[in-house]
Amino acid sequence: MICPHCAQSLLQKERPDRRCSICGRRFAFDPKTNPLRLNDLRVRRIADRLTQNGQLPCTTGQLWYALSRRTLRQPGVDLDWAFILLLAGAAAGGIGLAAGVGFAQFIGLLVLLVGAGFVAAHLMGVRRGRPKVGRQAFRTDTMAVWRDVYHQLPPGVLDDSRYPQPGEASADAPVVICPDRSIGVFLHKAGVDVFADWSGLPGRGPVLVLHDADPDGLLFVDRVRAAVPGRAVVDIGVPVDAVFGVTKAVPVRGDRPGRHVIESLAAGGELTPEQLKWLGKGWGFPLVGVPPAKLLAVVRGAVEDAEARRGAAAVGFLTWPEERGGRSA
Structure with a gap:
């Protein structure tokens, strides 16, 4: 990700605890750990678009939807877990076959089936449209993280409490x-x-x-x-x-x-x-x-x-x- 302060590109290991290892300043969101995959630059960019660069008001509720659009389109089942389960199941089954251990083969098959179920759920769009972060949680929790770093809401965004x-x-x-x-x-x-x-x-x-x-x-x-x-x-x-x-x-x-x-x-x-x-x-x-x-x-x-x-x-x-x-x- 790009540091919102010094504009340097940071690897995940270069931004521990949401702090840039180059300029030393904290930022609010890391896309790898944030459920909406947010970063500070994207929040500012979306807020600027909603407010037309400060010409219009905008509320945290409107910002919530604009920042949630990407994840609302996506199924609620993460394929990363599916791939991990498929690999684990294949490994356990392979070891069981090689060693002639029936229990390991059974466990491997079971894990493979669970992983295949995750893939099927993803393809079927299970939980698509369900917010990763609700409006209330966005206003009280997500924006609280932003306030903690920047001491105010994003430019042009109004509190709608x-x-x-x-x-x-x-x-x-x-x-x-x-x-x-x-x-x-x-x-x-x-x-x-x-x-x-x-x-x-x-x-x-x-x-x-x-x-x-x-x-x-x-x-x-x-x-x-x-x-x-x-x-x-x-x-x-x-x-x-x-x-x-x-x-x-x-x-x-x-x-x-x-x-x-x-x-x-x-x-x-x-x-x-x-x-x-x-x-x-x-x-x-x-x-x-x-x-x-x-x-x-x-x-x-x-x-x-x-x-x-x-x-x-x-x-x-x-x-x-x-x-x-x-x-x-």
């Missing part, structure tokens, strides 16, 4: 609801007022809902509609159509939802059988996986559109004459 306090909204202004704390912090820093849920929601204007593209997120929109009857509720994503089967949209796999959850989603009639099957296996795509610039553009565009519609309705556009006191034509 607490949901921001929304500002005052006018009675008819559109409001944004997003249950994801990382995105709440991101939008607040970008100048967009956002609420975690419908409790204490101000005004009577349209409600714009952001959510993950997973069963819980999709059903969250229905819960918002039920909680604020009489108000326009607009689903602004993430839509399943935008991520299902899209190569660049690397999904995350969690627990399988209950049958009643999938039945509720199917009743809406908006998802294809293939999408329902995908969601039923625990797959989904998180809001934090949407590039910050793209997400902010979508949210600002939705707010501006809602504002324009509100203004048009106030002067009679999009309304029938009788709704303004006149007679229908």
Whole structure:
């Protein structure tokens, strides 16, 4: 790896205890021992890309997804162990055959079978999409290692440990609801007022809902509609159509939802059988996986559109004459 301080190429033996043997300075991550295969230069590079070199905010949740994409694509079964088991099994079996020891032959065959099972699991993609490091552990543990070395988060990255306090909204202004704390912090820093849920929601204007593209997120929109009857509720994503089967949209796999959850989603009639099957296996795509610039553009565009519609309705556009006191034509 390259030392993030002196830019020298280091062999593993030249960086004991995450310290460069050339310049003597510590670094945060060694790709050989880090479960996400991180190094400090990659963390900085990804943070710069997410923030567009400091022009946009970014949270630890968004950084977590961007740094996890590589490992999310990979099966959770490491082939290194498979090769070790295959070699060990072959060696034990060979020794048993040469010495005529049946027990050694049996052990060798057993180890070979276990190693072959690991290879098969890898080829089948077992545990693909399962995070090597969860979001919470990334924020509290992985970033704690970074803070210990650099005494702050990576440049441009915001702490998302607490949901921001929304500002005052006018009675008819559109409001944004997003249950994801990382995105709440991101939008607040970008100048967009956002609420975690419908409790204490101000005004009577349209409600714009952001959510993950997973069963819980999709059903969250229905819960918002039920909680604020009489108000326009607009689903602004993430839509399943935008991520299902899209190569660049690397999904995350969690627990399988209950049958009643999938039945509720199917009743809406908006998802294809293939999408329902995908969601039923625990797959989904998180809001934090949407590039910050793209997400902010979508949210600002939705707010501006809602504002324009509100203004048009106030002067009679999009309304029938009788709704303004006149007679229908």
